[in-house]
Amino acid sequence: MSKLKTDICVIGAGSGGLSVAAGAVQMGARVVLIEKGEMGGDCLNTGCVPSKALLHAAGAGMSYPAAMDHVCQSIATIAPHDSQERFEGLGCKVIRAEARFTSPKTVEAGGVTIKARRFVIATGSSPRVPEIEGLASVPYLTNETLWSLTACPDHLIILGGGAIGMEMAQAHRRLGAKVTVIEAFEALGREDPEAAKIVKTALRGEGVTLIEGTGAERVSGTNGSISVSLSDGQTVTGSHLLVATGRRANCDDLGLQHADVDRTKTGIKVGPNLRTSNRRVYAIGDVVAGGMQFTHVAGYQAGVIVRALLFGLPAKAATHHIPHATYTSPELAQVGLTEAQARETYQDKLEIVRADVSGNDRAIATGRSGPGFIKLMVVKSRPVGVTIVGPDAGELIAFWSLVLSLKLKMSKIAGMVAPYPTLAELNKRAVSAYFTPRLFDSPKVKTIVKIIQRLVP
Incomplete structure (x- = not known):
C-alpha cells in the first residue's frame, strides 16, 4: 500500500467538499480529495439539480420523456464544473474510492494511506427509509x-x-x-x-x-x-x-472509532468551529449531527473552515442568516425565525409587518398575483426572521439573508431601491408597512410637519 502526505484531506466531493478543495488548493495548500461515488454528490446527481430541472420541465408542459431528458441535460451541463478533471487541473490529488480512517491521523482509500495535517469530512446524507412493515x-x-x-x-x-x-x-x-x-x-x-x-x-x-x-x-x-x-x-x-x-448522515462506514471522532445517531458531533472531538478533523454539511441539511449550508461552512485551515483564524459557523426554500409553485422561503418562534422568544417585543403578493404590480402584470405574502418579524427595529410565499420566493429571500447577516435596522433597509416593476418591490413594501403607522398615523409627526411648514419660508 502506497503512502501519501498532504496538508488537507477532503472526504466527499459534494458541494461542501468541492468548495473546501477548490479554495484550499488555489491558495497554495496540498489537497487530497476522496470520493467513492459520483463527483458533485447528491445535489448534482440525484438532488437539487434534477429535482429543480424536473419542476421546471413540468411547469413548462413537457412530456415525461422530454422532462427526463431535460434533467439529464441539466446535470451534464453542470457536471464539468464538479468533475475529476477540473479538480486535478486545479492541483488536487483525486482518489475515487471509499475512505476509511485507520488512525486519528490517517485514512485509507484506493490502496493509498493518506496522512494529513487536517481532514474534512463532507460525506453528505442519504435517504432515510422508515421501518414500516413490508x-x-x-x-x-x-x-x-x-x-x-x-x-x-x-x-x-x-x-x-x-x-x-x-x-x-x-x-x-x-x-x-x-x-x-x-x-x-x-x-x-x-x-x-x-x-x-x-x-x-x-x-x-x-x-x-x-x-x-x-x-x-x-x-x-x-x-x-x-x-x-x-x-x-x-x-x-x-x-x-x-x-x-428525511435524510440520514453518511458516516457509518468511515471508521470513526479509529479516528477518535465522536458521533450521535444523527451524525458527527462538532463545535461552533465545525471541529470534531479530534482536533485534526472537521465535518461540514449534512453529515453534521443536528445540522441544517441544505446544499448551501455545506458551501457556507466550507468557506468558514477554509479560513481556519489556511490562515489559522478563529472561525465559527452561524445559522441565524441561513435561508431555505421549497420550490413548489408558489414557492415558500424562510430565513431566521418563523412567527411562532419569534413570538416564543421575544413575546411582546415582537412586531409583525407584511405585504401581499396581490398588490405587487409585476406579479399582476405577469399573471402571478395569486395568494402569497412577505412577513417580517421585527424586534427593536431589526428583522429577526422573514417568511415569503409566492412567485420566486427563493430568489427574494436572499436579500433578507444579507439583512440578517449584517443585522441591519429597518431604517437602513428603507434606503433600498428596487427597479420597477419587480417582485423585489415586495421587500420594499414590507419595510414601508413598518414605517407607515410611525409616520402617517403619528400625531407627533403631523404636529412637527405643521410647525416646520409655518416656520420655513
Whole structure:
C-alpha cells in the first residue's frame, strides 16, 4: 500500500467538499480529495439539480420523456464544473474510492494511506427509509432512484410531506400522474403554518391528494400495484411508491472509532468551529449531527473552515442568516425565525409587518398575483426572521439573508431601491408597512410637519 502526505484531506466531493478543495488548493495548500461515488454528490446527481430541472420541465408542459431528458441535460451541463478533471487541473490529488480512517491521523482509500495535517469530512446524507412493515420487500423509489424511471407513473404514492415530497408531488401531477402524499403529521410542518397552507391549497387545487395526520403502517404489493395501509384504516393503492421521509448522515462506514471522532445517531458531533472531538478533523454539511441539511449550508461552512485551515483564524459557523426554500409553485422561503418562534422568544417585543403578493404590480402584470405574502418579524427595529410565499420566493429571500447577516435596522433597509416593476418591490413594501403607522398615523409627526411648514419660508 502506497503512502501519501498532504496538508488537507477532503472526504466527499459534494458541494461542501468541492468548495473546501477548490479554495484550499488555489491558495497554495496540498489537497487530497476522496470520493467513492459520483463527483458533485447528491445535489448534482440525484438532488437539487434534477429535482429543480424536473419542476421546471413540468411547469413548462413537457412530456415525461422530454422532462427526463431535460434533467439529464441539466446535470451534464453542470457536471464539468464538479468533475475529476477540473479538480486535478486545479492541483488536487483525486482518489475515487471509499475512505476509511485507520488512525486519528490517517485514512485509507484506493490502496493509498493518506496522512494529513487536517481532514474534512463532507460525506453528505442519504435517504432515510422508515421501518414500516413490508416496505423492505416492496419496490420503492427514493430521490436517488427516481431518475431511472422512463415513463410517467400512473399513480405515484409519496411517503413524506416535506420539501422533497411536495416538490415531487407537484412535478409529477403536472406531468400527468395521479399523486397521493401521505404525511404522518403536517405537510411542510416545519414551515410557517399560514405560508404552508397556501402551498398545500395550491397543490390540492392541481389535483394532488394530500393525506395528513395519519401514518403508513404497512406496505404490500409488487411492481405496478403497491398498497399502503394507514393508521386510520385507509388503504391507498398506486403504481409507484416514493419514500421521502428525511435524510440520514453518511458516516457509518468511515471508521470513526479509529479516528477518535465522536458521533450521535444523527451524525458527527462538532463545535461552533465545525471541529470534531479530534482536533485534526472537521465535518461540514449534512453529515453534521443536528445540522441544517441544505446544499448551501455545506458551501457556507466550507468557506468558514477554509479560513481556519489556511490562515489559522478563529472561525465559527452561524445559522441565524441561513435561508431555505421549497420550490413548489408558489414557492415558500424562510430565513431566521418563523412567527411562532419569534413570538416564543421575544413575546411582546415582537412586531409583525407584511405585504401581499396581490398588490405587487409585476406579479399582476405577469399573471402571478395569486395568494402569497412577505412577513417580517421585527424586534427593536431589526428583522429577526422573514417568511415569503409566492412567485420566486427563493430568489427574494436572499436579500433578507444579507439583512440578517449584517443585522441591519429597518431604517437602513428603507434606503433600498428596487427597479420597477419587480417582485423585489415586495421587500420594499414590507419595510414601508413598518414605517407607515410611525409616520402617517403619528400625531407627533403631523404636529412637527405643521410647525416646520409655518416656520420655513
